Amino acid sequence: MANSFAAIEIGKRSLMAHSTQINTAGHNISNADTEGYSRQRVQIKTFDPLYRPDLTREERPGQVGQGSSVESINRLRDELLDQRIVAQSNQETYWTTREKYYTMIEQVYNEPDEISIRTNMDKYWQSWQELSVYPESQAARQAVVTRGETLAESIQQRYTALSGIGNLINGDIEATVKQINTITKQIAEINGEIVKVKAMGDNPNDLLDRRDLLVEKLSGLANITTDTRDNDEFMIHLEGNILVQGHVARNFEVEPMTDNNGYSRVIWSDTKNTVQVSGGTLGALIELRDVDIRNEVQTLNTVTMNFADLVNDVHRNGIGMNNVTGLDFFVQHPFVTSVNGNYDRNGDGVDDHSYIFRFTGTNALNPQEKVGLEGTMTFSGKSGNVNVPYHATDTIEEVVARINDSDGEVKAYLDRENRLVLKATTSSAMENPDFVIRHVEDSGMFLASYSGILQGSGAENAYDFAQADAVNSLRGEFAVAPVLNPAGYIAVNDAVKGDVLSVAAAYPNNQGKSMIGDARAAVEIASIRNTNVMIGKDRTFDDYFANSVTNVGLKGEQAEMNMLSQNAIMDDLRNLRDSISGVNIDEELAEIIKFQHGYNAAAKFVSVIDQMLDTVINRLGV
Known part of the structure; x- marks a missing residue:
């Protein structure tokens, strides 16, 4: 009792x-x-x-x-709701980051009409048209040079702006990596404290709150997942890899990549493997830098390289009023000094690769003529080689279009003499160089005796860049690949600027002189404007300008719409959590x-x- x-x-x-x-x-x-x-x-x-x-x-x-x-x-606390918030946070920050940077990219393309690249290029073509009408006019030649300089400067400005955004993103990536390392270290330390408190039979409520807050912040930086084992060991995973296990946290590092403009690669500190992250701020930043900005710069480099190459090809064969010929209008810097494009890629002191940008066949072709041949051409592609078949009933025009419509990183067109030209595009894979033809092969005779590009058919006569003097397998002319990022250094040739009479409006006669009234070269350069010259997937320069602005605008719109959608979702989830866990005074x-x-x-x-x-x-x- x-x-x-x-x-x-x-x-x-x-x-x-x-x-x-x-x-x-x-x-x-x-x-x-x-x-x-x-x-x-x-x-x-x-x-x-x-x-x-x-x-x-x-x-x-x-x-x-x-x-x-x-x-x-x-x-x-509602643990299921917390898991939903962690799962959704990375999407919110992913689209928020993309929207912020695409606003900056759009500003690069939203140039005033009077200073935009397209306007300056239009004025450049117009100056050549005017020169074709007045081939004896020194003022018309001066206009060609001046507008060429203006165009080159506007291209350089866009490249500088895009590169500046890329550098800014790269700095954000390095800062985000440090932030992730700091948060994971704090989470691991809190995990150790939580285990001690629970071992005493207490509820570490405030510690759990601090850990949940850090986990939510971490989920905004990367697409993580969490789970707790039977022994109360708290774990965080990233793309199937352990990021935090109990009181142990793994770290990230950054190392420069020589094949990506010196930008940093995010790696695991312990294994040195590349970190794979597809969500959150870090995932968005890596994708923006290595995909979006890289594509924009590559596309600008492509249009610049093709534009300068086509103008130089005509101008080099033309002649000025001062009877000077053989001059390039725009400066081009070859990647290597070897005339055969030989390059020591592995740095052992021995040339082991060939860096060639363009092949030109020896034979003039009729675009409407049927090839009368059967075979399969093989070109280097985005991931491995791609095959392009041709048939006896195909016309030259159809075969060229089939090459261009394939996923190969080699494009084709017929030059002013109707010779077949193969030229390299930019590479999708970072480990492969831009503007370098890596593989060309033909099981039949179309690329061999018919067009005059390869010495013969079959694998034994294929062109492959992974060897020195690979050009020995070619029959026609070739051009060495340019230095990286031609959009950053394009300029009018000093020899042309120093004497505008060197501007080639004519072709030399039989005596190698310029004839009065001859404007054939000027007409040919002006016609490049609307010629199918295959700038990557774009067939003309006008296609490039139309598609580039449209693509940037659409991607910016996509980022904004998805950001607003994710913000609404996260607001609902956070309000629901606040109604459960928040303090009401x-x-x-x-x-x-x-x-x-x-x-x-x-x-x-x-x-x-x-x-x-x-x-x-x-x-x-x-």
Whole structure:
């Protein structure tokens, strides 16, 4: 049976329980504005009743209650909702990052009409048209040179702007890697503290809040997943790789890539393998730099290289009023000094590759003529080689179109003498060089004796760049690949700027002189504007300008729409979480008033019991 002082113990427990509840509510209020804090509640249970099986019980049901006690202090959190937020956060930051940078890219392309590349190129073509009408005019020649300089400067400005964005993104990647390393280290340290607290039988509520906040921030930086093992070991994964395991965190590093403009590659510190990340801020930044900006720069380089190459090809064969010939109009810097394009790629001191940009066949072809041959051409592609078949009933025009429509990184066209030209495009894979033809092969005779590009058919006569003097397999002319990023250094030849009479508007006569009134070269250069010259997938220069602006605008619109959609989704999820875990000041104050009344009642109960005991002890014997 209960002793006389049991009621005092019941009152004491009630006072302690209500005091703990008031303190917890105060803790909630003080952290109402703390980021990541989850409100806490005290779980109260009835204290174990007084019951001894070996003692005689009264003939009544029930047990003598012993009041209440604090069972635990728990935080209010929906773990499934937390997992949804972690899963969605990386998409929100991914599209937010893309939208921010595409706004910058759009500003590069949204040039005022009077200074845009397209406007300057149009003026450049117009100057050649004017020269074709007035081939003896020195002023017309000066206009060609001046507008050529203006065009070159506008191309360089766009390249500089795009490269500047790429450098900015690269800096953000390095900063994001440091941020990820800092957060994962903090999470691992908190994991160790949580394990210690749980081992003592306590609930580390505030530590769990801090960890959840860091995990949410980390999920915004990369597309992570989390799970907890049976032994309470908390783990974070990234694309199937362990990022944090308990108190151990793996780190990232950055190392420069010589084949990507010196930009940094993100690698695992321990294995040195490239980090694969497809979401979050880091995933967006890597994709923006290595895909979006790289494609924009490559496309600009492609149009610049083809533009300068086509103009130079005509100008080099033309002649100026001063009877000077053989001059390039635009400066071109070859990647190697070897006339055969030989290059030491592995750096062992021995030439082991051939860097060639363009092949030109020896035979003039009729675009409408049927080839009358069967075979399969093989060209280097984005991932491995691609095959392009041709049939006896195909016309030359159809075969050229089939080459251009394939996924090969080699494009074709017929030059002014109707000779077949094969030229390299930019490479999709970073490990492969731009503007370098890597493989050309023909099982039949179309690329051999018919067009005069290869020495023969079959694999034994194929052109492959992975050897020195690979040009020995060619029959016609070839041009060495240019230095990386021709858009960054394109300029009018100093020899042409120094003497505008060197501008070649005519072709030399039989005596190698310029004839009065001859403007054939000027007409041919002006006609390049609307000629199918295959700038990557774009067939003309006008196609390039139309598609480049459209693609940037559409990608910017896509980023903005997806960002707004993800923002709406995340707002709903966070509002739902706040309704569960957030601190409501009014609710906490109401709880404090309730607990205060309970505390007062418990105190009154103790006071009454004290008076009863005083009566029993001090007054019954009187």
